[in-house]
Amino acid sequence: MSVADLLKHNFMDGGPGFMTLHYLMWVLVVILTARAAKNIRSTKCDYRKLEKLNTTILFIGGFGLLLSLFYRTMGMYNAFSVLETTSDISPTLVAGGLKASLVAPLYSLFLFLVTGIIWFIFRLKIIDKRIVTQMS
Structure with missing residues (x-):
């Protein structure tokens, strides 16, 4: 299974409405990270x-x-x-539903992990640049 197939499968399992919003958040984070990196590198x-x-x-x-x-x-x-309203439910069906319900939080946890690392790196750069400018 290719990465594109996996993303497509997870997109449908996680719910197209939320997953579209989630992918847009990823794109926004990438754009903002590029802008912040460009700002750091400027004179x-x-x-x-x-x-x-x-x-x-x-x-x-x-x-x-x-x-x-x-x-x-x-x-x-x-x-x-x-x-609650259905009397005979297969445990396999319930397990599949629980698995599908974890797709969106897994993507979001990964996004939060990445944004936390980006925030920490840029925070260190901000502190370093302030120290250098105060010493000058």
């Missing part, structure tokens, strides 16, 4: 802009995580409502 580094970009990157990761947990909770509530 006239704007610290306020860099701090805003850095905070926004971390916020997107955290918001994606919270949104996916909310989305999963809604899905689990609906699934348990159906289980």
Whole structure:
């Protein structure tokens, strides 16, 4: 199974509505990270802009995580409502549903992990640049 097939399969399992939003968050994080890296490399580094970009990157990761947990909770509530009204349910069917409900939070946890690392790296760069400019 190729990476594209895996992403397509997970896109459908995670729910097209949320997963589209989640992929857009990934694209936004990549764009903001590129802008922040460009700002760091410029000779006239704007610290306020860099701090805003850095905070926004971390916020997107955290918001994606919270949104996916909310989305999963809604899905689990609906699934348990159906289980409550149905008398004969296969354990395999329930396990498959639980597995599918974890797709969106897994993607969001990975996004949050990546944005946390990006935030930490840029935070160190901001501190280093401030120390250098204060010594000059």
